Amino acid sequence: MIICPKCGMAKGVEADKKTTTCQCGREIDMKRVKLKFMTDSPLELADSVAQANAALMGGEPLPPEKKSRKKDPFYVIAERAKPVKDPIERMRVVARGLTDLKGDFGIEDVRKVVSVLGKDSAEDVLARLKEHNLIYESDVGVFRAV
């Protein structure tokens, strides 16, 4: 089983094949991708591919996973914050984005963004935002960018 470098979907392939074409249309050179999983059992292979793709989609029916993630406003904020090198500035972008999106935001909103960024915990980000006076608590557990 391999993971398509273009669309990220898992695909079952016979190990002796040199190339294969993914459902997204990308031709994959077998020598250039990592084998994720190997088995002699076609049944086991089909199972693992189905499982991997189900995990990728978060259990929801596809297509198109990429598009729906892009539309997710939390994901958009994370994408905007990602290239910002300075950690404080990056958190400010997150706080601003959440304030623009929701007015007030809570820790669960922060969590949705930082889970995409995958660096700090929502608790850390909130604590540091408060510490740097980049947000204020407008109500208990409810924040706004300054």
Ligand SMILES: [Zn+2]
């Ligand atoms: Zn693909």
